[in-house]
Amino acid sequence: MAQSTTTAAHPGPALNGRQLRLWQDLLEKRTGVQVVRRQENGIRTQIVRRMAEAGWTDADYYFRSLDTASGAREWGVLLDRLLVKETRFFRHQPSHEFVRQRIASLASDLESPLWLWSAGCASGEEAYSLAVDAAEGFARARREGNYYVVATDISKDALAKARRAVYPGAEPSNLPAFLGRYFYSHGPNQVAVDESLKQRVAFYAQNLLDKDNRYLNQMDVIYCQNVLIYFKAWRRRELINYFRDCLKPGGCLVIGPGEIADWQPPQMVRLDVPGVQVYQKRSQP
Numbered sequence: 191m192a193q194s195t196t197t198a199a200h201p202g203p204a205l206n207g208r209q210l211r212l213w214q215d216l217l218e219k220r221t222g223v224q225v226v227r228r229q230e231n232g233i234r235t236q237i238v239r240r241m242a243e244a245g246w247t248d249a250d251y252y253f254r255s256l257d258t259a260s261g262a263r264e265w266g267v268l269l270d271r272l273l274v275k276e277t278r279f280f281r282h283q284p285s286h287e288f289v290r291q292r293i294a295s296l297a298s299d300l301e302s303p304l305w306l307w308s309a310g311c312a313s314g315e316e317a318y319s320l321a322v323d324a325a326e327g328f329a330r331a332r333r334e335g336n337y338y339v340v341a342t343d344i345s346k347d348a349l350a351k352a353r354r355a356v357y358p359g360a361e362p363s364n365l366p367a368f369l370g371r372y373f374y375s376h377g378p379n380q381v382a383v384d385e386s387l388k389q390r391v392a393f394y395a396q397n398l399l400d401k402d403n404r405y406l407n408q409m410d411v412i413y414c415q416n417v418l419i420y421f422k423a424w425r426r427r428e429l430i431n432y433f434r435d436c437l438k439p440g441g442c443l444v445i446g447p448g449e450i451a452d453w454q455p456p457q458m459v460r461l462d463v464p465g466v467q468v469y470q471k472r473s474q475p
C-alpha cells in the first residue's frame with residue numbers, strides 16, 4: 191500500500207537523492223524552474239510534508255500518481271509549495287521610476303490605452319506597483335489615466351492573494367504620501383489596494399513556458415523580474431524573444447539587473463538607464 195496513514199509503527203515518508211532528482215527534473219520540465227543545491231533541502235522538506243499530509247508513504251508511487259488524471263490537482267497543490275514567491279511593493283525602485291517616466295512620455299499622445307504586463311507577478315505587489323507607476327506617469331503628463339495591467343503567474347495560490355489585494359505589514363500612514371491615494375487601512379497593520387487601482391489590474395494563470403499568442407504585439411511595457419533567474423540560460427533567451435514578440439514596436443522590456451548577461455536580444459536595443467536593465471523593441475524589424 192503506497193498511500194496510508196502515518197503511525198508510530200510506520201515512520202513518515204522519506205525522499206532519497208534519486209527521488210529528489212525526479213522531482214527536480216519534473217519541476218524544470220513543467221515550469222522551467224531549476225532547483226539549485228542550496229534549495230534542495232527546502233524542496234525535499236516540502237515534498238515530504240505534502241506526502242505526509244496526503245497520506246503517501248512511498249515517494250515513487252506518489253511521483254507516478256502525478257501523471258494520472260487526478261494528479262493534475264495534486265501537482266497544483268505541490269507546485270504552490272515548491273515555487274519561490276517572495277515579492278514586495280516597488281521591489282526595484284530604479285526600474286519603477288523608469289516605468290513612470292516612460293508612461294509619462296507616452297501619455298501625452300495616445301490613441302489607445304497603454305498595456306503593461308507583470309510576468310511572474312506572485313501575490314500581486316509588483317502588478318499594483320506598476321499600476322501606481324502608470325497612474326503617476328499619467329498624472330505627470332497631466333492626462334487622465336488610460337492604461338491596464340495584465341498580471342500572470344503559474345501559482346494559483348499566489349493569484350488568489352493578488353486578487354484579494356490585502357497585504358499585511360504596513361499602515362497607509364507609513365507609506366510615502368502619494369501612496370496614500372492608492373492604498374487604505376484594512377484592519378490592524380494591513381493595507382488594501384484601492385478599488386480605482388484594482389480595476390486597472392487583471393490577474394491570469396499562465397505558465398510562461400506555454401507561450402500565449404494572445405499577447406503578441408499588445409504590450410507597451412513588459413516587466414519581468416526575479417523569474418528568469420530560476421531558468422537555464424537558453425530558456426531565458428527563449429522567453430525574452432517571446433516577450434519581444436509580445437511588445438508593440440517601441441515597447442520596453444524591463445528585467446532585473448544582471449538577469450541576462452553576454453547576450454543581446456535580436457531586434458531590441460538596450461537603453462542606457464543607470465541601474466536598470468531595459469530593452470526597447472525596434473520600430474522596424
Ligand SMILES: C[S@@+](CC[C@H](N)C(=O)[O-])C[C@H]1O[C@@H](n2cnc3c(N)ncnc32)[C@H](O)[C@@H]1O
Nearest residue numbers: 221275276277310312343344345397398415416
Ligand atoms: C520570486 S517570485 C518574483 C515575483 C515578482 N516578479 C518580484 O520580482 O517581486 C517568482 C514568481 O515566478 C513565478 N513563476 C515561476 N515559474 C513560472 C512559470 N513557468 N510561469 C509563470 N510564472 C512562474 C512563481 O510562481 C513566482 O510567483
